[in-house]
Amino acid sequence: MKSFYQLLLMALMILIGFFFYEKYFSIKKISEVKITLPKTENEEKLKKDTNSIKKLKYKVQLNESGRYEINAKSSEINYIDNIEIVSMNEVTAIFVDNKNRKIIVISDKAKFNTASYDTNFLGNTKITYLQNVITSEKLDFNYKTDDIIIYENVVFNGPHGAIKADNVKINLLTKNINIFMDNPKNKVKITSN
Numbered sequence: 518m519k520s521f522y523q524l525l526l527m528a529l530m531i532l533i534g535f536f537f538y539e540k541y542f543s544i545k546k547i548s549e550v551k552i553t554l555p556k557t558e559n560e561e562k563l564k565k566d567t568n569s570i571k572k573l574k575y576k577v578q579l580n581e582s583g584r585y586e587i588n589a590k591s592s593e594i595n596y597i598d599n600i601e602i603v604s605m606n607e608v609t610a611i612f613v614d615n616k617n618r619k620i621i622v623i624s625d626k627a628k629f630n631t632a633s634y635d636t637n638f639l640g641n642t643k644i645t646y647l648q649n650v651i652t653s654e655k656l657d658f659n660y661k662t663d664d665i666i667i668y669e670n671v672v673f674n675g676p677h678g679a680i681k682a683d684n685v686k687i688n689l690l691t692k693n694i695n696i697f698m699d700n701p702k703n704k705v706k707i708t709s710n
Contacts, residue, residue, distance in 0.1 A: 568594045583614040601631040621645045634660035649675040663689040678709035
């Protein structure tokens, strides 16, 4: 009789152990279920904004003529042929020469090449230098040659008058300024004060 109770007790312990193991330690197979939820507007906007940057600033040392700093309220980074191009909005750029004179450029947009430091300014471009203000639609900065080329609807206002032309080219190193038309037959319009 004693061995019967021992056997019953042993069977009961095995049964309790089995249920305890199943409840707390066994790994249950779950069949794979894929749920596809429709994308929300916020998810699509988040995907678009993943390469956006707020308040971006670049500082570049110019060859021999000083330094260049460009700031944007918002930017987006793109890669074209493995080159990082930064599309900027609400842009302010400052060119400072070795005598601490400044050329300030304000523009709606700009494209900044981080490999060459070349920059293309677009839309409502305003350039301020000493007592002169130049407005245009576009401005290109070439880092290698230290040239600023201003074009499309160029109006140059200075203390002695105003000039309307197709192009203005400024070399930051020599400080030479060339004002010219696309068609050599057309003339630059000058109004004096």
